[in-house]
Amino acid sequence: MNWGATKQSLTGLTMGALAFGLVMLGTRPPGPGLYGDSAGYMGAAESLTRHGSLRVPFAPYVSADSTSPLAQWPPGFPVLIAGPMLSGVSATTSVRLVVAASAAATVILTMLLIGPTFGLAWGLVATLVVGLTASVVAVHLDALSEPPFITAVIATLLLMATRPQRPLGYGIAGAIALLLRYVGLGVVAACAVWAAQQPAASLGVRIRRGLLAAAPGVLAYVAWAVVVSKSGGTVRRLHFDHYPMLTLRQFFGATLSWLGPDPVGVTVGAARFARAALKGALLVGIGWVVIREWDNHIVRASVLLGAACGGLLLVAELLQGNVELSDRMFSPVHAVLDLGIIAALASWWQWSRRHTIALAALGIWGLASVRALAALVHVARTDGFYHARLEVVESPLWRWVRDSATSLPVALYSNDVADIYFTTHRPSRAMPWIVDADTARALESALGRQPSLVIWAAGYTESVIFPELRPIAATPERLEALLPLRRRAVFPEGIVWEYAGHLR
């Protein structure tokens, strides 16, 4: 028996079980963190288990149907959530189980990637580094698709590094990543490039291998596009971004945050300068080690995957411009680059004598991360994140909606459709962000089709639209002036109106 391999496997399984347990603990109520995307994923999973179709629980206000085909997101995560739901658990519990299982799988794959090449200790270091990366931990406290996507990307990396001559294997793993997040197109592209780079007898063989690696992803994307098109939706389209500087600022912000998470409150003065200098030094050090160890296949593959995903995110955001390039979006890039850096460090360690510098850098980064994570976990355990915040869930408005609107025989309209879903598990139609005479006419016609209730979350519209649109944003005053709405309930957090055309 190979005791080294057995020990590594057992350690990987133990660490995986630990990760599963920590995520289940970290996502207890008020968790998991809920966002607009979470409503799409969980609603589509509920729709799949109840009606056999992937539909999200919201639609534009003009739509005859209060649900829409799943198109904004690929189907992978809702399908995963639907799995445990078939055994009767709620969507929230199912999300927690899927995210925790993803964390466990990511840890085990990390051990399988680093352990056999560099030894058990480096496998543990890699696991710790990924597990201390703030953006990676943050997405494991939420109901988001990044955790299984990270697992799929690391599985792809493992296959690229260990079986470089088998393009179909990592091509399939890349296709799975694509079915979890559209940025998986970057993973598919990286698979094709990696396959084509491998030594081969001729250019033709290289091209064939590249195409073979890309084929599963391309087929998966085309198949999904056909499904979406048949259900009346459209997959994402690109258009030019009007905010390139904002996009670039977000990109660099997320990268700097990965290099050294900032504790809350450190924003000015010498402390800020010192932190920036440390991050710069860290970046130079990482670049130096990675370049020196460029021959290592894990380093090359992880940099290729990270660059492909990060580059695609940046380009897509520059072209599309309607998603914030947050730490969350970059968490898979951070995870895969973490592994490349650890592989480079482990390889460099074998011949270098400057271990103290590396240990100091790791130690400082680790301490900064632990501090940032402690704050993150504290918020997760006490207040909750975004739509799951106790301040929202327990507010008089959303209590009223939960108690009164859940079974009210009226159609629901809201500027905050995600909270409508989380509170009532009912679909609703999204109110327009801006309102003028034409919009008001269309809205009135929509509201007049059936008894309707409009639930208006104060401040929500202003928080999600671009600042220059705020002067023409829909507001309670403007809506009341343009439409026959009767106030049914008023709260500090919002207003509930009945459409007067259907008052009984």
Next chain:
Amino acid sequence: MGIRRTLALIGLVANAAGAQGIAVGHHAPSAAVTTLDGKATDIKEFLGRTPTVIEFWARWCGNCRELAPALHAAAEKYRGRVTFVTVAVAVDETPADVATFVREHDIAGTVLFDGTGAAVDAYDVPGTSYLLVADRHGNIVYTGGGGAQDVDAAVRKALE
């Protein structure tokens, strides 16, 4: 009193002005509805021969899903002795949506469609999963809402 509390109170008072449901002891009113294939009918057609259980229902209603097993059990237990009617409310539903759902799921009794809201108005329905039981004379002996209603006990009241 703080502004927040005042506003919350206004909210509660406004809510209390909503539908309460038809009172026990009243005669179940008639209300024009349609069958799922579009034929006009009236709820009164299902009243007055045997006790009748009427549920106001929607596909999106979580309470209705919770209540379904109890309704099924009662429909099985009182087959031939009690009439079960499900009135689908026309909120985000079409008769075709409901018909598809009914084909794929076992819904207790006859399913009707309240396309104009006439039945919701006539019975002053406060919410989906609103259940009412009428005796064989059409007098209402039970009303209730939510997913945890004791359907069997409600039906027994009508049979007494």
